[in-house]
Amino acid sequence: MPRALGDLEDAVMTRVWEWNRPVTVREVLEDLQKERSIAYTTVMTVLDNLHQKGWVRREAEGRAYRYEAVSTRAAYSAALMNEAWSASDNPAAALVAFFGMMSPEQRQALWDAVRMVQSDLPREPAAPAAPAEGTGRAEEPAPPEGTREEIPEERGGEAAEGAGGEPGASPADKGR
Numbered sequence: 001m002p003r004a005l006g007d008l009e010d011a012v013m014t015r016v017w018e019w020n021r022p023v024t025v026r027e028v029l030e031d032l033q034k035e036r037s038i039a040y041t042t043v044m045t046v047l048d049n050l051h052q053k054g055w056v057r058r059e060a061e062g063r064a065y066r067y068e069a070v071s072t073r074a075a076y077s078a079a080l081m082n083e084a085w086s087a088s089d090n091p092a093a094a095l096v097a098f099f100g101m102m103s104p105e106q107r108q109a110l111w112d113a114v115r116m117v118q119s120d121l122p123r124e125p126a127a128p129a130a131p132a133e134g135t136g137r138a139e140e141p142a143p144p145e146g147t148r149e150e151i152p153e154e155r156g157g158e159a160a161e162g163a164g165g166e167p168g169a170s171p172a173d174k175g176r
Contacts, residue, residue, distance in 0.1 A: 002079045005055075011035075012046050016056060017073045022066035 005013055015028050029043045047067050050056045055076075058065040088094035102110065 002076065002083065004080060005076075008042075008046055009050060009055075012043065013050065013055060013069070013073075013076075016067060016069045020069075022059065022068040024061075024064055024066055026064075 011032060012028055015031055016023055019027075025040060025044045025047055028047070029038065029040050032038050032043065047056065047058075047065075051058050051067065055070055056067040057070055058067045085091055085094055085098075099107065099110070
């Protein structure tokens with residue numbers, strides 16, 4: 001299971017994820033120096049550590065390396081949430097507490113994500129629902145309070161792809 005990134009690791013990975021291309025130590029250094037005083041060797045060490053932990057891959061370019069993210073920030077976040085949830089002695093209570101902390105926008109995003117995942121799963125044959133009174137049509141269950149009805153038609157590549165191109169995979173999943 002992945003451990004949370006440290007502050008400096010997160011600052012470096014944020015740039016790698018946002019730029020979404022292979023980066024050099026120098027590029028990351030110059031951007032970080034806009035916020036803080038930091039040495040080239042410090043950034044080089046952080047990127048080397050991230051490489052050893054499996055968060056970035058690197059390719060030699062002359063005497064330096066170019067670093068590229070192995071997975072997305074979304075996959076990293078999902079792995080951390082899964083780890084925290086799995087560590088709970090009462091996963092259902094943990095989820096209820098987590099949902100209670102969410103803003104209406106976050107609950108809507110969760111509802112949309114659940115509906116997308118459900119639409120991807122093979123459906124088991126179910127008994128037909130009774131028609132809604134006076135409509136002749138089956139009634140669909142209402143979404144949780146504070147959510148909207150529509151389902152996004154296209155995901156447009158929003159699913160997080162991690163190691164090996166698998167949705168939600170993290171560096172910790174690499175090689176499994």
